[in-house]
Amino acid sequence: MGDMVEFAANGSTARGYLAAAPGVAGPGVLVLQEWWGLVPQIKGVCDLLAEEGFTALAPDLYHGEIASHTEMDKAGELMAGLPSERAARDMSAAVDFLLHHHTCSSASVGVTGFCMGGLLALRIAAIAGDRVSAAAPFYGAPLGDDSLDWSNLSAKVEGHFAAHDDFFPPDACQALAQQLRDLGKDVVFYIYEGTGHAFGNWENPIGNYNEQAWNTAWARTLNLLRSNVR
Numbered sequence: 001m002g003d004m005v006e007f008a009a010n011g012s013t014a015r016g017y018l019a020a021a022p023g024v025a026g027p028g029v030l031v032l033q034e035w036w037g038l039v040p041q042i043k044g045v046c047d048l049l050a051e052e053g054f055t056a057l058a059p060d061l062y063h064g065e066i067a068s069h070t071e072m073d074k075a076g077e078l079m080a081g082l083p084s085e086r087a088a089r090d091m092s093a094a095v096d097f098l099l100h101h102h103t104c105s106s107a108s109v110g111v112t113g114f115c116m117g118g119l120l121a122l123r124i125a126a127i128a129g130d131r132v133s134a135a136a137p138f139y140g141a142p143l144g145d146d147s148l149d150w151s152n153l154s155a156k157v158e159g160h161f162a163a164h165d166d167f168f169p170p171d172a173c174q175a176l177a178q179q180l181r182d183l184g185k186d187v188v189f190y191i192y193e194g195t196g197h198a199f200g201n202w203e204n205p206i207g208n209y210n211e212q213a214w215n216t217a218w219a220r221t222l223n224l225l226r227s228n229v230r
Contacts, residue, residue, distance in 0.1 A: 001019045001020075001022075001046075001047045001050045001051070002017050002018050002019030002020070002043065002046055002047060002050065002056075003017070003018060004016070004017055004018075005017075005018045005057075005097075007093055007094065007096075007097035008093060008097075009089050009090050009093035009094075010089040010093065014059055014060065014063075014090045014093055014094065015059070015060045015063070015064075016038070016057050016058055016059040016060055016094055016097075017038060017042075017043045017046055017057070017058045017060070018046070018055070018056070018057045018101070018103075019043070019046040019047050019049065019050035019055070019056050019057075020050050020054075020055040020056075020103035021050050021051070021053050021054075021055070024053065024103075025055065025102065025103050025104060025105040026050075026053045026054045026055045026103065026104070026105055026106075027053075027054050027055065027104070027105060027106035027109070027110065027225065027226075027229040027230065028054070028055050028056075028057070028095075028098035028099060028101070028104040028105075028106050028108075028109035028110070028229065029049050029054045029055070029056045029057075029098075029109060029110045029111065029112065029225060029229065030056075030057055030058075030059070030091065030094055030095060030098065030109055030110070030111040030112075030113075030121075030124065030132075031045050031046050031049070031056050031057065031058040031111075031112055031113065031117075032058070032059075032061070032091070032111065032112070032113030032114070032116075032117030032118075032120045032121050032124075033058060033060075033061060033062075033113070033114070033116070033117050034114045034115040034116055034117055034198070034201070035067070035075040035076065035078065035079040035115060035116045036066060036067050036068075036069065036075050036205070037060070037061075037062045037065055037066035037067060037075075037078060038058055038059075038060040038061070038062065038066065039066055041201060041202065041203045042058050042114075042117075043058060044202075045058070045112070045114075046058050048218075049225075052222055054110075054225065054229075055098065055101065055103045055104045055105075057094055057097065057098050057101075059090050059091060059093075059094040061082060061087050061090055061091075061120075062078050062082065065078055066078075069203065069205035079116050087120060088123065088124070088127060091120065091123075091124040091127075091128075092124065092127060092128060095109055095124070095128050095131050095132065096131075099131065106229050106230050107230065108130060108131055108132060108133035108229060108230070109131065109132055109133070109229060110132070110133065110134035110135070110136070110155075110224070110225040110228065110229040111124055111125055111132055111134070111135050111136070111155075112135070112136040112137070112138065112221060112225075113137055113138065113140065114138045114139065114140065114198070114200065114201065115138070115139055115140045115167070115197070115198060116140055117137075117138075117140060118137030118138045118139055118140025118141060118159070118168075119137070119140040119141055119142050120140075121135050121136070121137040121140070122135060122137050122141055122142055122157070122159075123142055123148065125153055125155045125157065126148060126149065126150050126152060126153045127152070128152075129152040129153075129154055130154050132154075132155045133154070133155050133156070133228045133229055133230075134155050134156050134157075134158075134224050134225055134227075134228035134229050135155045135156075135157045135158075135159075136157075136158055136159070136160065136220075136221040136224055136225070137157070137159045137160070138159070138160045138161075138200050138217065139160065139161050139162050139165060139167070139168055139197050139198060139199070139200070140167075140168055141159065141161075141168055141173050141176055141189075142176075143168065143172050143173070143176060144172075150180060150183055150185065151183075153180070153183075153185050155186075155228075156186045156224065156227075156228050157180070157185065157186065157187040157188070158187075158188050158189075158190065158220060158221070158224045159173065159177065159187075159188070159189040159190065160189075160190050160192065160200070160217040160220070160221070161173045161189055161190065161191050161192070162191075162192060162195040162196050162197050162198075162199055162208070163191050163192060163193045163194060163195055163196075164195065164196045164197075165196060165197040166197070167197050168197070170191045173189050173191075174189055174191070176189075177189040190217065190220070192210070192213040192216070192217065194210070194213075195208065195210045195213045196208035196210075199213050199214060200213070200214040200217060200218070202214065
């Protein structure tokens with residue numbers, strides 16, 4: 001449904017995959033990649049959102065690099081080598097691009113992301129302030145990042161996490177959710193019993209895809225976006 005687009009990002013140019021419902025302007029949603037990069041599955045998430053009437057943009061945070069599901073070492077290297085300041089600039093520029101695009105009808109955007117992208121979804125929600133009104137991170141969060149300033153976080157947050165996840169342990173994720181609630185933020189993290197990391201990736205790269213959990217989490221995400229992104 002979508003096409004690759006270019007947008008200005010802090011004096012440079014970034015790229016991303018943009019999908020929108022034909023002939024209809026819809027609320028904007030930022031989609032943030034897993035450590036594999038801007039692969040077809042992430043573009044597929046944008047397409048699913050477009051089918052639901054949203055305008056979705058997935059910025060290419062690796063600037064053209066991707067890793068296949070048999071290249072976990074490469075994926076790890078790409079994630080570790082992603083400059084945090086560049087990622088923040090690209091995401092912020094992507095939010096601005098969406099908000100000014102003719103296919104976007106909303107005054108704020110929602111954001112969702114997966115694994116690394118879930119972590120980044122919470123970061124951009126904190127950075128962007130009221131430009132992001134809803135955040136749905138999937139099995140990824142900035143755990144133990146004491147440098148992150150949450151004071152500008154105004155989005156309603158609903159996160160989706162696995163019950164068995166060595167990368168993002170559920171107890172640590174729930175501790176972060178409580179920390180944010182203690183700061184007055186509107187945050188709920190759901191834990192899906194019987195699931196492992198990446199339970200929502202239908203390409204099943206690590207053997208943990210759980211269709212029932214994904215369908216439940218995705219329905220919750222759509223409801224969050226419909227209620228809060230206008």
